[in-house]
Amino acid sequence: MKKISQSRMFLLLLPITMLWSCQTKDYSALVNKDIEEFRAYFTERFPEVELDDFADGVYAIDDNAREQWLAMEDFPPYSIAVEEGQALFENSFSNGKTYTDCFPEGGAVRHNYPYFDEQRNMVVTLEMAINECRSANGEPPLEYKKGDIAKISSYMAYISRGKPVEVKVSSQGAYEAYLKGKEFFYAKRGQLNMSCAGCHMRYSGRRLRSEVISPALGHPVHFPVFRLKWGEIGTLQRRYAGCNRNIGAKPLAIQGEEYRNLEFFQTVMSNGMHFNGPASRK
Amino acid sequence: MKKLIPWYCLLILLLSGPTLYAAPSAEQLILKAEEARKGAADLGFEWRDTATLIAEAREALEKGHEKQAAMLAGEALRQGELAVGQGTFMHNHWQEFIPVH
Numbered sequence A: 001m002k003k004i005s006q007s008r009m010f011l012l013l014l015p016i017t018m019l020w021s022c023q024t025k026d027y028s029a030l031v032n033k034d035i036e037e038f039r040a041y042f043t044e045r046f047p048e049v050e051l052d053d054f055a056d057g058v059y060a061i062d063d064n065a066r067e068q069w070l071a072m073e074d075f076p077p078y079s080i081a082v083e084e085g086q087a088l089f090e091n092s093f094s095n096g097k098t099y100t101d102c103f104p105e106g107g108a109v110r111h112n113y114p115y116f117d118e119q120r121n122m123v124v125t126l127e128m129a130i131n132e133c134r135s136a137n138g139e140p141p142l143e144y145k146k147g148d149i150a151k152i153s154s155y156m157a158y159i160s161r162g163k164p165v166e167v168k169v170s171s172q173g174a175y176e177a178y179l180k181g182k183e184f185f186y187a188k189r190g191q192l193n194m195s196c197a198g199c200h201m202r203y204s205g206r207r208l209r210s211e212v213i214s215p216a217l218g219h220p221v222h223f224p225v226f227r228l229k230w231g232e233i234g235t236l237q238r239r240y241a242g243c244n245r246n247i248g249a250k251p252l253a254i255q256g257e258e259y260r261n262l263e264f265f266q267t268v269m270s271n272g273m274h275f276n277g278p279a280s281r282k
Numbered sequence B: 001m002k003k004l005i006p007w008y009c010l011l012i013l014l015l016s017g018p019t020l021y022a023a024p025s026a027e028q029l030i031l032k033a034e035e036a037r038k039g040a041a042d043l044g045f046e047w048r049d050t051a052t053l054i055a056e057a058r059e060a061l062e063k064g065h066e067k068q069a070a071m072l073a074g075e076a077l078r079q080g081e082l083a084v085g086q087g088t089f090m091h092n093h094w095q096e097f098i099p100v101h
Helices: A002-023 A027-045 A051-060 A063-072 A079-090 A126-136 A148-158 A172-186 A196-202 A236-246 A257-269 B002-020 B026-043 B050-062 B066-097
Strands: A115-117 A122-124 A225-227 A232-234 A279-281
Touching: A027 A051, A027 A172, A027 A257, A051 A063, A051 A279, A079 A148, A115 A172, A122 A126, A122 A172, A122 A257, A126 A148, A148 A232, A172 A196, A172 A257, A172 B066, A236 A257, B026 B050, B026 B066, B050 B066
Parallel strands: A225 A279
Antiparallel strands: A115 A122, A225 A232
16 A cells, blocks of 8 residues: 555656656856857867957967958048948938937947747747838838948948847747757758858868958857948848858848857857957958 | 571560660659658758759750750759668767767
């Protein structure tokens, strides 16, 4: 009789215990372990580079390129985009409201993005929030890769400089989005069978034709960027599409689920660093 | 007459051989390539040039260039199948490609 009641008790408690353990899964601990390993890869590869300096991309690891870049920074090519972005940001919508009605702190909120929206069960990026602000105020959405959205995003990044990256992964939904982004980052794709990690981890610091490949650590914190190749300012996801095309993969939808999750993962990996966008790059 | 039956059978086989083992037409290849491309796209692993190759194959077929169309569609099919294989493999094995420090 005693044995039966014990086994019954066990059967009763098992699902409760399982449910409890699922609910209290420490996603932050799982993610922090990943961050630690990701960061260790780069700090061991480039021991002379300070953590925050990785925000400068390839210019943190290539002295010659850094000198040229610093010279360019005297009159940074993104400054016009920042000015135009400010004007666009301060312009009133047709209903009389402005972006400040959507974004607090006068728009200095770059550090709040991307984040996982629990209600919508999806990652929200800054560019997406800009377009959602427009839609909420009866304005047509802007094209995502470049142009006005990149300018507004540049201005918001500029006035958010120095703010820490603190992306939270605190729910199962957020962790799943994070894992999808992580999978995208490490999975090889395209005709060249290459991954983000293949180039920007394994081959970071090595040459690809005449260019040195940048380390992945800190990639999202300096975007949007004015690329000399583009001759204009562009968003991080525009760069994702270009990278995918370069390796012979069909670029995915800008601000689609895959790229948003990738941006989420990459930004989580930059936690503890500081936003320093916009930036100029070759 | 009975002696001729095996010869008739052989003749039928020889005549039907090319029909039975004929290479797929350009149109069939285009359909197969499109199917493979969609499969790769569903996995999120479509290659950059597959859709272009299929479009070029369709254009060549419309112009009556069957051989060129078949060649282009064949390449698109090869790409589509490789992309499906790549996507399927990566979904199951991506963690093996995390570099260790």
